[in-house]
Amino acid sequence: MKSRLLTTAASTILGATLLSGCTTTYNDGMETTTAVPAAAIPAGTGYFAADSTLPFHAPDFTKISEDDYIPAFEQGMAIQQAEVQAIIDNPAAPTFENTIVALEKSGRMLGRVATVFFALTGSNTTDRLDEINAEISPRLSAHGDSINLNPALFARVKAVYDNRAAMSMTVEDARLLEETYKGMAHAGALLTDAQREQVKAINTELSTITTEFGQTLRAATVENALIVDSADQLAGLSDAEISAAAKLAAEKGHEGKFAIALQNTTRHPQMPGMTDRDTREKLFWASYHRADNGGENDTRMMVARIAKLRAQKAALFGAPDWASYTMYDRMAKTPATALGFMEQMVPALATTQRREAAEINAMIAAEGKNFSVQPWDWNTYAEKIKADRYAFDESLVKPYFQIDNVLEKGVFYAANKLYGLRFEKRTDLPVYHPDVTTYTVFDRDGSELAIFYFDPYQRPSKRGGAWMSNFVDQSHMWGTKPVIYNVLNIAKAPDGEVQLVDFDNVETMFHEFGHALHGMFADQQYPSLSGTATARDFVEYPSQVNEMWATYPEVLQHYAQHYKTGETIPMELVEKIQAAAKFNQGYDFGEVVEAALLDMKWHALSPEQAAAIDTPEKVDEFERKSLKELGLEIDLVPPRYRSSFFNHIFSSPAGYSAGYYSYLWTEMLDKDSRKWFLDNGGLTRENGDHYRATVISRGGTMDYFDMFQKFAGRQPDVTPMLVSRGLVEEDAE
Numbered sequence: 001m002k003s004r005l006l007t008t009a010a011s012t013i014l015g016a017t018l019l020s021g022c023t024t025t026y027n028d029g030m031e032t033t034t035a036v037p038a039a040a041i042p043a044g045t046g047y048f049a050a051d052s053t054l055p056f057h058a059p060d061f062t063k064i065s066e067d068d069y070i071p072a073f074e075q076g077m078a079i080q081q082a083e084v085q086a087i088i089d090n091p092a093a094p095t096f097e098n099t100i101v102a103l104e105k106s107g108r109m110l111g112r113v114a115t116v117f118f119a120l121t122g123s124n125t126t127d128r129l130d131e132i133n134a135e136i137s138p139r140l141s142a143h144g145d146s147i148n149l150n151p152a153l154f155a156r157v158k159a160v161y162d163n164r165a166a167m168s169m170t171v172e173d174a175r176l177l178e179e180t181y182k183g184m185a186h187a188g189a190l191l192t193d194a195q196r197e198q199v200k201a202i203n204t205e206l207s208t209i210t211t212e213f214g215q216t217l218r219a220a221t222v223e224n225a226l227i228v229d230s231a232d233q234l235a236g237l238s239d240a241e242i243s244a245a246a247k248l249a250a251e252k253g254h255e256g257k258f259a260i261a262l263q264n265t266t267r268h269p270q271m272p273g274m275t276d277r278d279t280r281e282k283l284f285w286a287s288y289h290r291a292d293n294g295g296e297n298d299t300r301m302m303v304a305r306i307a308k309l310r311a312q313k314a315a316l317f318g319a320p321d322w323a324s325y326t327m328y329d330r331m332a333k334t335p336a337t338a339l340g341f342m343e344q345m346v347p348a349l350a351t352t353q354r355r356e357a358a359e360i361n362a363m364i365a366a367e368g369k370n371f372s373v374q375p376w377d378w379n380t381y382a383e384k385i386k387a388d389r390y391a392f393d394e395s396l397v398k399p400y401f402q403i404d405n406v407l408e409k410g411v412f413y414a415a416n417k418l419y420g421l422r423f424e425k426r427t428d429l430p431v432y433h434p435d436v437t438t439y440t441v442f443d444r445d446g447s448e449l450a451i452f453y454f455d456p457y458q459r460p461s462k463r464g465g466a467w468m469s470n471f472v473d474q475s476h477m478w479g480t481k482p483v484i485y486n487v488l489n490i491a492k493a494p495d496g497e498v499q500l501v502d503f504d505n506v507e508t509m510f511h512e513f514g515h516a517l518h519g520m521f522a523d524q525q526y527p528s529l530s531g532t533a534t535a536r537d538f539v540e541y542p543s544q545v546n547e548m549w550a551t552y553p554e555v556l557q558h559y560a561q562h563y564k565t566g567e568t569i570p571m572e573l574v575e576k577i578q579a580a581a582k583f584n585q586g587y588d589f590g591e592v593v594e595a596a597l598l599d600m601k602w603h604a605l606s607p608e609q610a611a612a613i614d615t616p617e618k619v620d621e622f623e624r625k626s627l628k629e630l631g632l633e634i635d636l637v638p639p640r641y642r643s644s645f646f647n648h649i650f651s652s653p654a655g656y657s658a659g660y661y662s663y664l665w666t667e668m669l670d671k672d673s674r675k676w677f678l679d680n681g682g683l684t685r686e687n688g689d690h691y692r693a694t695v696i697s698r699g700g701t702m703d704y705f706d707m708f709q710k711f712a713g714r715q716p717d718v719t720p721m722l723v724s725r726g727l728v729e730e731d732a733e
Contacts, residue, residue, distance in 0.1 A: 041082045048072040048113040054429060055440075056451045057472050058483045059116045061430040066128045069117050073136050076110030077143045083107070084147050087156065094156040096167060100177050103157070104526055114140070115471055123487045124433045124461045130215050134208070141207035141653065145200045148187035157181055157189075172701050176526050179329075179700070186328055188317070195316050202313045206306065206653045213302045214463065214651035217290075220297035221645070222460050224290040225252065226260040226283045234258055236275040238395075243494045262287050263489070264464025264647060266638050267591065269504060272379040273395070284376035291644040292616065299644045300616040306650050307602050308610040310657065315607050323603040323658035331537045331665070331704040335600060338537070338661045341668070341718075342597060346631060348727040349593060353586035353633040359385060375638055382584040392580040394502065400560040400569045401506050403456060403490070403499040410506075410559030411513045414549035418688030419517070420444030423452070433459075435492075436485075441520060450520040453485035456509075457492040464489055464647065466508050468515035468543075474522035474530050482531065484519045486512040498563045503577065507547050514546025515539075521697040529700045537662035538704045542696045544663075544670035545677075551578060554683055582726035587637050589725050594627060594639035596661040599649050601626035603658040619643060669708060671721040676712050 043049070047068055051057045083106035090098055121133050147153065160167075161181040164174065188199040227249060228234065234242050242258065249259035260283060263269060268287055274280045291299040310322035319325035323335040332338045360373045360381040373381065386392040408423070415421040422442040429438045429451070436455045443449040453471075472483035488508055493499045501509075515532060518539075522531030532539050549555045553574060560569035601622075605613075613622050623643045627634040641648065648656040656662065677687055694711040708716055722728040 040086050042075075042079055044072075044075045044079055044109045046072055046075070048076070048109055048116075051112075056448075056481050056483045058429055058451055059471055061116075061432050064116065066126070066132070069113060069129075069132050070136065072109070072113040073117075073140070076107065076113055077139070080107040080110050080143070081146070084150065084153060088150070088152045094159040096160055096169060096173060096177060099156045099160050100173075100180055103153075103180065104176065104528060119469065119471065119485065120432055122463050122467070123455055123485075124459070125218075125463075126461065133211055134215070137207045137211045138204045141203045142200065145187070145203055148184050149189060149191075149196045149200065151189070154184050154189040157184055170525075172525050172529060175529060175701050179529070182329070186317075191316065198316055199313060202309050202316075203653065206309050206313075209302055209305055209309075210650060210652050210655075213299055213306070214647060216297055216299050216302070217645055217647055217651065218463050220291040220299070221262045221264070221464060223297060224286050224293075225262055226279075226286045227252070227254050228258050228260075228279060228282075231258060233276050233279045234260075234274065236273040237270060240493055240497050241270065241491070243497075244491060247494065261458065261491070262290060264645070265591075265640050266642060267375075267379065267587075267640070269502065271376060272383045274380070277377070280376040280380065281374070284374075288638065288642065292620070292642075294616075298616065299650070300619040303602075303643050303646075303650055304610075304613045304615075304619050307605055307613065308607065310603065311605050311607040311610040321604045321606060323600060326603070326654065326658050330535050330659070330662075332661075335604065335658065338665065339597075339600060342593060342600075342661055342664060344718075345589075345593060345664075345722070345727065348722070349586070349590055350632050352727060353590055353637055356382070356584065356586040357633060357636055363388075373636060375636060378587055378636060379584070382587065386580040386583055389583065390576045390580040392576040397569075397573065397577065398500050398502050399562050399564065400573075401501050401503065402561075402563045403501050405559045405561060406501060406506050406509055407454065408559075410550070410555055411509055413558050414510075414546075414552070414555045414683065415513070415517065417554075417683050418549075418685065419521075419692055420685060420688075421449065421520075422446075426451075435459075448481065450482045450484055450516075452516060452520075453483075455485060456488045456490050458489040459492075462487070462489065466512050468512050468519065468532070470519055470531070473527040473533075474519070474524065475527040476523075477525045478527065480527075482519050482522060484516045486516055488512065500563060503550075507550050510547045510550040511543045514543030517546065518542045518696045521692050522699055523697040524699045524701060531699050534700045535704060536656065536659040537665045538669075539666075540662055541666035541669045541673075544666055545673050545691075547670075548674045548677065549683065552683055582724075585725050585727065586633070589727075590632055590637040591640040592663060594630065594632060594634060594637070595641050595646070596664055597630055598623065598626055598639050598641075598643065599646070599656070599660040600658060602643065602649070668718050668721045669716050671724045672716045672718075673712065674724075675720045 047060075047063050049072075052060050054060050084103070087099055087102045087106075090102075092098055117129070117132070117136075121129050125133075157180055161177060164177060169177070188196050191199065225248065231242050231246075234245060237245070245258040245260055248261060249255070249257040252259055260268070260270060266287055268283050271280050271283055274283070291297060307322075310326075314320070314322045314325035317325050321335075327334060327338070330338075332341070357373055357378075360378060363381050363384060364371065364373060364377070371377075383394060412421070412423045415423075421444065423439045424442070426438045426440055431438065431453065433455065435457045436453055439452045439454070440448060441450040441452050466486070466488040468484065468486050470482055470484050472480050474480060474482040486509075488505065490499075490501055490505050519531040524530040527533070551574065553571065556574055557568055557571075561567065562569070613619055624634075627639065643650075648660055650657075673691075677683075677691075680687055691711060695707055698707055705715060719728070
């Protein structure tokens, strides 16, 4: 997932402009206008006042202290306010250059500090950084509103927009103008003064409470790690996993016991391997109830308040609900389109869940056990069925996936074959944690393309999940190249042991690097349209496509060598991985669909409906009722995220709210694109260069359906997705 600074810091139309300091120069032949006097803009001081002197302007973490952030934020906001005021005060008539481009140029210092700060609060936070985050987030929200909701500024933007037919602009210029105008209108520029004040108040409160949600959830996830008394209770896990559990327990003050850290999702990746059913059940409930146990780490009232505030804000814009309001810039456009897309999958999915549950219960009975499948049993027995049916055993696969090989001989190898990229590890760049490694990325012509940071391991200071973002955005006008990081949450092997990863994490590494490629191949004038600055329901598409190369035979054979024997993974084992992938879709697909539909249910509430959910118990009731209405087996297959720990949709002012369906929507694009690649020869430079030229170098500069049309020669088709999930037969194509 790509984490944009905007979603963390402030709901503003400027996207990367406000918080990544977009700066441009002008096209030859553009009209000239009155320049802003340099003396009118205050100068910043401290580390963030100027670009880093490191390669690509990468941040120098050795020169940044926690005491730098508040002064830098304050200076950055003051400077941008002066820059915006200079645009408003310009005596020349509004033009694209002196208004839209000038706005795009504003906020550079603010962007530098926000980029680093929010990277660290996600990946390596401290108590002090959390305090700063709680203090600065509402101030950033108010700052963004002071720009987006400034009537004098909007009057200039609207004057340019209304006169656009008479202007000579590039395609990207026109897109920037449209996005700026639409974004300001969406922020509330067309509302009355009273309504704008209400929006500002709501935005400030949302910024505060969503920041609190994320911090509280992280604390709840750390606090509710499962503690067990003996290694016997962890039977089925590897010696390395049990050793790591002993170490974690000791760190938590439980010397002699064992601790399993919770992951960000309901399902725990270690659960299927555990042979002790009681331990599996305890781990499930620890995960399921991590943030709804009452006390200081219960998030349910935050969920209710966020839903109410969002519904109230939508109503100010005349929208019936938050989903209708917030989807204005999505590829799907409307909630009805997204819901219709998901609902067409439910009948086949429900049938699959019931069929697979019956198969699991049959296996339980065959073993002489006297119970029916429960969520903590499902994946344990699904693995057994895979082993019986496909002779597939995950434990036999993991030894082939050593993390360095996966990255350098797998992920990087595929990028070389497709796009001609080359990677060199660096040791000269400061990093924010010792686990982080850096690489210079060289383009197909040998020139330096980007710098890439890789941060793979789980730690208490890191929020759950996996994501990509930029320290520096690409911009031709500013002359910057991308500095990109990938963050994952892989359990770290004990010191001295080989770091292996399961296949889920292999796919995650390819996925997040797909986001990185999207950022690296950015080829835009304006940073606010650059790289992954795309619609929420498009941004996951290139990353999902990149997952296909994880099991592509040529790539897999290159990186999957047994860490003890050096043997390359046998092709029959590869075929088993691919065959087994279609089993257990009742759970694998079901938990994602349920989460996406739960997200939509929360954000389809009217203000009155949201206000009625005013106790923790009513939050639980609403969640259960919403899920039961789907017709899926939710007691056996709970959603990937419950409301109380749905970080994607409740941990920032906007985030993935009314947008978690994006993972499914982009999977449709992904699976259709995979079919295109395979139909056209697979892993070739010709295919890679075509995909780069038509999709992953285009940023947010064009209509997404048009982009897909240019790539595939037609509009997307959902059938390959349903086939790949085993929900329809292949001959249905």
